[in-house]
Amino acid sequence: MPDILVLYYSRGGSVARLARQIARGIGEVDGMQARLRTLPPVAPVTTVAAPPEPEDGAPYVEPHDLADCAGLLLGSPTRFGNMAAPVKHFLDTLGAEWASGTLVGKPAGVFTSTATLHGGQESTLLTMLVPLLHHGCVIAGIPFTEPALSTTRSGGTPYGASHVAGGDDHPEPTEEEALLARALGRRVAVLARKLQA
Numbered sequence: 001m002p003d004i005l006v007l008y009y010s011r012g013g014s015v016a017r018l019a020r021q022i023a024r025g026i027g028e029v030d031g032m033q034a035r036l037r038t039l040p041p042v043a044p045v046t047t048v049a050a051p052p053e054p055e056d057g058a059p060y061v062e063p064h065d066l067a068d069c070a071g072l073l074l075g076s077p078t079r080f081g082n083m084a085a086p087v088k089h090f091l092d093t094l095g096a097e098w099a100s101g102t103l104v105g106k107p108a109g110v111f112t113s114t115a116t117l118h119g120g121q122e123s124t125l126l127t128m129l130v131p132l133l134h135h136g137c138v139i140a141g142i143p144f145t146e147p148a149l150s151t152t153r154s155g156g157t158p159y160g161a162s163h164v165a166g167g168d169d170h171p172e173p174t175e176e177e178a179l180l181a182r183a184l185g186r187r188v189a190v191l192a193r194k195l196q197a
């Protein structure tokens, strides 16, 4: 069974921690496992095209990761109500994958982190789904049958998993944010297994 790709960019660690919860959820589904991959930063003036991979944490994504995966979870910090530039930059390199239908029929979900409660989580999550629709992904959100979706006082949305880091950028998800991130990971993994059957 191919892996579920959990691909994210994170500068301060919040999105990375959500990614780990999502990976846990994927691992809770029999026969499924997560492949964690990250993205390099971009800069207005680039002296090194691809900075060296960080020594700890997930390696940088490679094109074959998209081809190999049975499903995809895509994560980004919120930047002005939208995804961060490294994620958009990566998506903009996927012309060949779009043309050959690499992601067609694969289940996909999204996740984000913000500083503030009403600072654009939903706009970020929804706009991250748009390119995934162009790629033919089968979109998965979080249904309200997950009780934490109705009780959370911070992150966690029907459009995807999320975390509110606050003004001090606290990266650790709350219990409910973590529960909902795991639920999204499980859901994409279960869907991938069914779609492959």
Ligand SMILES: Cc1cc2nc3c(=O)[nH]c(=O)nc-3n(C[C@H](O)[C@H](O)[C@H](O)COP(=O)(O)O)c2cc1C
Residues within 6 Å of the ligand: 009, 010, 011, 012, 013, 014, 015, 016, 076, 077, 078, 079, 080, 081, 082, 113, 114, 115, 116, 117, 118, 119, 120, 165, 169, 171
């Ligand atoms: C340039 C920039 C723009 C940001 N825009 C928003 C925003 O629109 N709404 C918000 O609540 N937080 C915003 N933030 C805060 C980040 O979304 C927040 O710190 C997030 O948790 C970072 O995730 P990370 O720790 O994985 O890098 C912004 C941060 C930066 C650097």
